[in-house]
Amino acid sequence: xxxSLVGSEMCIRDxxxxxxxxxxxxxxxxxxxxxxxxxxxxLNSVIxxxxxxxxKDGKVYAITAPFLIDTTHPLxxxxxxxxxxxxxxxxxxxxxxxxAGAGKLxxxxxxxxxxxxxxxxxxxxxxxxxxxxxxxxxxxxxxVRSFFVRVKGNASDTAMVKEQFGDVEIITVDGLDxxxxxxxxxxxxxxxxxxxxxxxxxxxxxTSPSPRD
Numbered sequence: 040x041x042x043s044l045v046g047s048e049m050c051i052r053d054x055x056x057x058x059x060x061x062x063x064x065x066x067x068x069x070x071x072x073x074x075x076x077x078x079x080x081x082l083n084s085v086i087x088x089x090x091x092x093x094x095k096d097g098k099v100y101a102i103t104a105p106f107l108i109d110t111t112h113p114l115x116x117x118x119x120x121x122x123x124x125x126x127x128x129x130x131x132x133x134x135x136x137x138x139a140g141a142g143k144l145x146x147x148x149x150x151x152x153x154x155x156x157x158x159x160x161x162x163x164x165x166x167x168x169x170x171x172x173x174x175x176x177x178x179x180x181x182x183v184r185s186f187f188v189r190v191k192g193n194a195s196d197t198a199m200v201k202e203q204f205g206d207v208e209i210i211t212v213d214g215l216d217x218x219x220x221x222x223x224x225x226x227x228x229x230x231x232x233x234x235x236x237x238x239x240x241x242x243x244x245x246t247s248p249s250p251r252d
Contacts, residue, residue, distance in 0.1 A: 066104035098177035180229035
């Protein structure tokens with residue numbers, strides 16, 4: 040639930056309207072396996088659970104899911120109890136906020152800050168920055184991004200994969216037999232689902248945290 044709440048708060052701050060966190064497409068990490076981490080290492084990448092939100096062509100998209108992040112992305116080095124927020128503004132460009140978000144001291148600081156805020160505003164109504172008008176999120180199936188995919192099969196026989204996804208680069212990991220991976224070109228999630236229905240897919244990971252990446 041927590042990553043979805045983070046995603047809904049980002050939408051609220053961006054739009055100024057109410058967002059129901061239950062309407063945000065959410066995928067957890069329970070399906071991530073050691074084999075997925077092996078492919079990530081082969082690609083010089085890491086797997087991170089991200090809550091993402093962005094506005095494009097007048098529509099707001101939001102999703103919380105595991106992403107494959109390579110070494111060139113600022114979020115690559117966010118580890119342990121540290122949290123990172125990566126923002127792109129139309130004037131400021133790319134901005135990164137980075138700091139401790141867990142552990143006894145950061146948690147205690149946040150709790151004490153909330154208590155002080157409650158005491159300071161006791162008996163008064165505190166205005167919020169959003170109204171009751173509900174924000175309608177754009178369908179996830181319309182988002183355009185690339186995907187990392189693991190499929191069952193022999194890496195020497197990729198005809199079906201290339202028929203569905205085009206001339207993709209095949210990725211193999213030593214010790215993982217009867218399967219291989221590949222990264223798609225950018226495509227809508229709806230188009231991906233249609234293509235993936237024709238291959239024996241094991242797992243997928245998103246690879247584009249934002250429409251610009």
